[in-house]
Structures are given as structure tokens and as C-alpha cells.
Amino acid sequence: MADLVTPGELRQLIAAPHPDVAPLPRATPYADGARALRGVPYAEVADARPLELDLWLPASADPAPLVLFVHGGAWRRGRRDDMGVRTRGWAPGPFERLAAAGFAVACVDYRLSGEAIFPAPLEDLRSALRWLGLRADELGVDPERTVVWGESAGGHLASLLALTHDEPRLAGAVVWYGPADLTSPRPPFDPADPTTPEALLLGGAPASVPELAAAASPLKRVHAGAPPFLVVHGEADSMVPGSHGRDLAEALRAAWVPVELRTIPGADHCWHGATEDEVIRIFAASLDFVRQHT
Incomplete structure (x- = not known):
């Protein structure tokens, strides 16, 4: 007869391994020796879904510099493996291209505004950095050479992470069309409107929670x-x-922080209206920035 256990002991016995020690999934090979590990748990959050990341690894056996990619979607939706509408049809895709260039890429989940309000998503990115550092030797990545790269809402979170994370200090930040100020009217954004994506992120109209709105504003x-x-x-x-x-x-320059600003004439959000050549040049310039700072 099997040993009897209490319900509490049984729950512990059948629970999935903690992300800190869970076995890594099997890697999928791609061209140029790149590999992808999909759906890797990196954090357990009370009363929330497990948080996962996709990890792209280059062919090199040396510890690879790391890109932490943060997806967009108005903090309300989005997928961790999506760099935006203009790159969805690329073959090879943008993350495979980064891996082929010698970089590891961690595409991370974070809690969306329907699940938890700010600062939850920023805390999740810090948890991802902690996990990547903990398992760096096993993964073959160098957490001391990490650039965060985000688009739209992910660009906002990437900015905040770069400005607030000290251990280890990030090597740089790539910000594509990210909100920088959640406190001031910038049409179509109205800080008094409780229905905006920014209000849903903060749990109230930004004007009604001014301290939280300032804390969530990279500009501040x-x-x-x-x-x-x-x-x-x-x-x-x-x-x-x-x-x-x-x-x-402008604020970064005033603080003597190295910054390069590129503005794209005629381009709307997510590079809508830009030519394919322009989008490729934007990606190439972003890759050059990562290479320069890692």
C-alpha cells in the first residue's frame, strides 16, 4: 500500500518545480546555430499566472550579451514574442536575427493591467533579471552586459527599468515610441480620464493618483x-x-546621460507609414546600439 500523505503534503508533492530550479525545456534549433527555449517559467506570483519567457541563444559557447525584450500592447494586452506589426512577417524573425548576431534574447511576460496595477509589471521585469542572473551559467548568458529593449508600452517599462534598476546596472536601453510622461496632457492622452490605458495601468486616472503617475513616468x-x-x-x-x-x-542630456534620439519623418505608431527599408534601418541602428554598449 502506498504511503499515506496529508492533503498539504500531497499539494507539495505534485506542485511544479519552482522556476529557480525547474529543468529547462528542450531547445528548438534555428539557422546559424541559434536555439530557442519557449515558455520558460521565471517567477511565481501569488494569485497570478506563472510568468514565462522565451529565450533565444546564439551558437557561441561563450557567455553571450543579453537583450531583455519588453512587448507593447498598452499595458493591457500583447505577446512576449511580438516586436510589433512591422516585424511579424520577417523571415528570419527579429529575435532570430539578434541571436544570429551573437546576442541572447529574453522575451518576457509581465502582468498586464487587467491582472495587477503598477508597479507590478516593473517588478516582474526585475524578477526576470534576477532569474536570468541566477541561471546565467546554465544558460550561457552574461547578465553584466544586458540591454533592455521595448516598444510602445514595453518601451515605457524598458525606460523605467533602465532608470531604476541598479544591481546590476543595465548596459543600455532601446526605446521605440514609448510613453515617457503619465502626468501631463499630451493629446490624445488626458490625465483626468479614468478610462485610458494609463489610468488602467495605475488603477485610477493619473490626475487622481499624482504620486503614482510621477513614479510611473520615465521623464520624472x-x-x-x-x-x-x-x-x-x-x-x-x-x-x-x-x-x-x-x-x-532632452532630460537625459540635461543629466549628462548618453542618449541618441532618432525621429522618423512620416512614421505613425508602430512604424505605420514608414517604408520597409526605414524599418530595417531602425532595427539595424538598434542592433548597432546594443553591440556598441555590450
Whole structure:
């Protein structure tokens, strides 16, 4: 007869291994020796779904510099493996291209605004960095050479992570059309409106929670000693006005933080309206920035 156990002991026995010690999934091989590990758990959060990441690894056996990619979706939706509508049809895809260039890429889940309000998503990114550092030797990545790269809402979170994470200090941040200020009216954004994506992120209209809105605004978190930034924004962005990118770059320069600002004439949000050659150049410039700072 099998040994009897209490319900509590049984729950412990059948629970999935903690992400810190769970076996890694089998890697899928790609061209140029790149490999992808899909759906790797990196954190357990009370009363929430397990958080996962996809990890792209280059062919090199040396510890690889790391890109932490943060997806967009108005903090409300989105997929960790999506760099935006203009790269969805690429073959090879953008993450495979980064791996072929010698970089590891961690595409991370974070809690969306329907699951938890700010600062939950930022805390999740910090948890991902902690897990990647903990298992760096096993994965073959160098957490001391990490650039965070985000688009739209992910660009906002990437900015905040670069400006608030100290151990280890990030090597840089790539920000594609990310919101930088959740406190001031910037049409179509109205800080008094409780129905905006920003309000859903904060759990209330930004004007009603001014301290939290300031804490969630990269523009308010700029400081000397922050890592270098590449800020890229469309001049015709109708969802996140280009003033976000310009003002963030200006604040970084005023704090003596290295920053490169690229504005794309005629480009709307997610590079809508830009030519395919322009999108490829934006990606190449972002890759060059990562290479330079790792």
C-alpha cells in the first residue's frame, strides 16, 4: 500500500518545480546555430499566472550579451514574442536575427493591467533579471552586459527599468515610441480620464493618483549615472506623440546621460507609414546600439 500523505503534503508533492530550479525545456534549433527555449517559467506570483519567457541563444559557447525584450500592447494586452506589426512577417524573425548576431534574447511576460496595477509589471521585469542572473551559467548568458529593449508600452517599462534598476546596472536601453510622461496632457492622452490605458495601468486616472503617475513616468525618474539610451520615435505618432521621445532625450542630456534620439519623418505608431527599408534601418541602428554598449 502506498504511503499515506496529508492533503498539504500531497499539494507539495505534485506542485511544479519552482522556476529557480525547474529543468529547462528542450531547445528548438534555428539557422546559424541559434536555439530557442519557449515558455520558460521565471517567477511565481501569488494569485497570478506563472510568468514565462522565451529565450533565444546564439551558437557561441561563450557567455553571450543579453537583450531583455519588453512587448507593447498598452499595458493591457500583447505577446512576449511580438516586436510589433512591422516585424511579424520577417523571415528570419527579429529575435532570430539578434541571436544570429551573437546576442541572447529574453522575451518576457509581465502582468498586464487587467491582472495587477503598477508597479507590478516593473517588478516582474526585475524578477526576470534576477532569474536570468541566477541561471546565467546554465544558460550561457552574461547578465553584466544586458540591454533592455521595448516598444510602445514595453518601451515605457524598458525606460523605467533602465532608470531604476541598479544591481546590476543595465548596459543600455532601446526605446521605440514609448510613453515617457503619465502626468501631463499630451493629446490624445488626458490625465483626468479614468478610462485610458494609463489610468488602467495605475488603477485610477493619473490626475487622481499624482504620486503614482510621477513614479510611473520615465521623464520624472531621469538621473545622472543612468545607462545610455537610444530613443526612436515616429514624428507622426498619433497614439504616443513624439514629444514623449524628445522630452525624454532632452532630460537625459540635461543629466549628462548618453542618449541618441532618432525621429522618423512620416512614421505613425508602430512604424505605420514608414517604408520597409526605414524599418530595417531602425532595427539595424538598434542592433548597432546594443553591440556598441555590450
